[in-house]
Amino acid sequence: MTDPRNPGPAPCPHPPAVPLPADSCDAHCHVFGPTARFPYAEGRPYTPPESPKEDLRALHRVLGFERAVLVQPACHGADHSALLDALETSSGRYRGVALVGLDTSAAEVQRLHDAGVRGARLNFTPHLGPAPAREEIDRIVALIRPHGWHLALHVAGEGIAEHADLVRSLKIRVVIDHLARVDLHQGLDSAAVRALLELLATGSVWVKLSGADRLATRPPSLADALELARLLAARAPERVVWGTDFPHPNTNGFVPNDGDLADLIAEIAPDEAARERLLVTNPAACFDFPDRALQDR
Template sequence: MTEPALHEAAPTPGCPPPHPAPRSPSLVLPPDSCDAHCHILGPAAVFPYAPERTFTPIDAPKEQVAALHAHLGLSRAVVVQSSCNGHDHRVLLDALAAGGGRLRGVALIGETTTRAQIEELHRVGVRGFRLNFLPHLRTAPTREEIDSVLERVDGLDWVTEIHVKGQEVARYESLIRSLPGRVVIDHLARVDLADAARNPALRSLRALLDSGDVWLKVSGVDRVSRQGPPYADAVALAASLVAHAPERVVWGTDYPHVNIEGAAPDDGLLVDLLADIAPDPGLLRRLMVDNPAALFDFPPGPSVAEGPSDPRPEQT
């Protein structure tokens, strides 16, 4: 029997299907709210996954992701190139071209990615590149590799995204501080909440936020929580960091939730948890509208002078 092509392989354990019926959020998000971290995957028959990938996801094509955003009340999004696509950005280019200006992108820049290719990515809406320091995704980039990317994106004002886990944020604190321009750390740095009071990663994370150039995605509460839904421990951490640096935090669904343990979270629940993560309407607007617009070069949202409406549902 002939083995299937690599891009046709069955999904890897840890890549479950998305939640089959996410609830409609009770929280009404401000206009121009942004999902600052999601992935578009496949269809593999059109956009094959990279032969060198370390996992195989279930397809989550652009139409599926757009339908989820409409369901959740999100009108903007930042699409992050997944490592399963490697440095082939065709799926990202396709999504951005179809996005009508409501999408931005984050690329994965390889050794052979040329300045001309980077300028084309910028033209269609890419505004950052990601560095993966997770061993299940790739070997951590060397300083020479990082400097090579920085040289090729020079002058574009791109964001550097850092994907680390647990104590690695403390290990790489000096490197993160040395990077030029704005840096954003993904998914609450995926810190370990087992001993939060004495956690050096949390100390490093807060110190980096205090530097003024480092931002944080308060996404991934389902990844960080040790309690399971509704992820109260991770929500409390996210809320404390939003209060700590309200002008440098953004949020994303992380849809379709690859490389996780157990079933995928309910994305409607994740939106409703924003009422606890950013409990004040002004904080919520910063988190969902103003900050992602500033970080990823979206047009400004509705005038602040109009005043934020209270996003909580009416009490009946």
């Protein structure tokens, strides 16, 4: 039985009003199943409907994305088989973000790297399980640093302010997921937003301008989340990326049309050069995509 918090994506996504540049990257999305081949983990924190790689590719054809970063979901746990299958069949157009822990070996990290994984995610959101201890974080950083991976940080509410000192202490690129999922009921001058801006100013922190639907205080309007995304893009245009979060797990009721989300891109990056940076140049640098000429061979 599926989790009622996970109804699946909205039907009939529409193309964005402003076409995306070539090699645009959806920097945060997921694949779920198919469970006949890739079963969900026992004891998983949620059970979404299946959304295999074919569904993701169909969405990307509509929206105009040619590249993507697939983030390992908690419902698949430490079994990366579905993610690796999608990477293997992507002709170098996908990168991955893994779930790495104390029991992950250096050999496993090497295997994931060879398959196209370029980051490890830390969840500090209670609905996805207990937060990692500092010992585990240090172990993960030691495992992934030799490969040049980034550390993805998933926080919510006041989390980015609470963990700001941790982020500063990490001698590795950190990518904050989903606009840090700050509480926009507190406005853009909250402690969480100030902490996010201060971290962005360090030069080693990136932010995914994804999950606008998660932050919006009056959905289906996404205006306040868009305002935050534009603020972050203006502060550090060279260290922001954009993603759909397809197929939108743990939505708590509101599921956006992915075409509506993609229409926000032109409002965040209103000129062609800005969109090229947000969707092509920045993701290539952050996630180690191959040169276009090499990819097309």
